[in-house]
Amino acid sequence: GNSVTQMEGPVTLSEEAFLTINCTYTATGYPSLFWYVQYPGEGLQLLLKATKADDKGSNKGFEATYRKETTSFHLEKGSVQVSDSAVYFCALGDDYKLSFGAGTTVTVRA
Amino acid sequence: DAGVTQSPTHLIKTRGQHVTLRCSPISGHKSVSWYQQVLGQGPQFIFQYYEKEERGRGNFPDRFSARQFPNYSSELNVNALLLGDSALYLCASSLSVSRTGGDQPQHFGDGTRLSIL
Numbered sequence: 486g487n488s489v490t491q492m493e494g495p496v497t498l499s500e501e502a503f504l505t506i507n508c509t510y511t512a513t514g515y516p517s518l519f520w521y522v523q524y525p526g527e528g529l530q531l532l533l534k535a536t537k538a539d540d541k542g543s544n545k546g547f548e549a550t551y552r553k554e555t556t557s558f559h560l561e562k563g564s565v566q567v568s569d570s571a572v573y574f575c576a577l578g579d580d581y582k583l584s585f586g587a588g589t590t591v592t593v594r595a
Numbered sequence: 596d597a598g599v600t601q602s603p604t605h606l607i608k609t610r611g612q613h614v615t616l617r618c619s620p621i622s623g624h625k626s627v628s629w630y631q632q633v634l635g636q637g638p639q640f641i642f643q644y645y646e647k648e649e650r651g652r653g654n655f656p657d658r659f660s661a662r663q664f665p666n667y668s669s670e671l672n673v674n675a676l677l678l679g680d681s682a683l684y685l686c687a688s689s690l691s692v693s694r695t696g697g698d699q700p701q702h703f704g705d706g707t708r709l710s711i712l
Contacts, residue, residue, distance in 0.1 A: 585637030
């Protein structure tokens, strides 16, 4: 079945550092890909999405490109802030459900 | 506009009991999905309902059931609770269901944290 494999954490960075979180997927067909973020004590918030190969999703300085040739959807941000500390989930959408990775905890130190 | 609302926010039950969790979708959204998130893991899909009909079911036992009401709100019921049912239960709503790869964004509530003693 369809699945997502996400880089394990935790990841600790200093403010203004570059962040990358790897995500690869296994799927039949052409699923949509998503990154969700979860702040402590809250539900999931959609960060960005891409619905077809070579699409680039972007939001709040985060970017991810849907790479069909490498079956990847890596998340990047050029300069992180303390407020970016959260758990990040890569997800694959097929028909009616989302399949999530295990999540990567990111901590940004001032 | 109000987002997805879930109630209660926290709940403590004992093994063998029954629990009902509630979800109100964003106004205008007709699809509701339920996910279970065990501590330290990603959410796992349980159900999706659209127009009051079950459209999808994840790999969960029959102790888990759900329904959607005419106003599109939804309930998740779990019978004969086990310790392993302790988790954050998330509800998500979307405008409709899409068969083109799930590209309808799902909007999540803050969840109900269920603890089983």
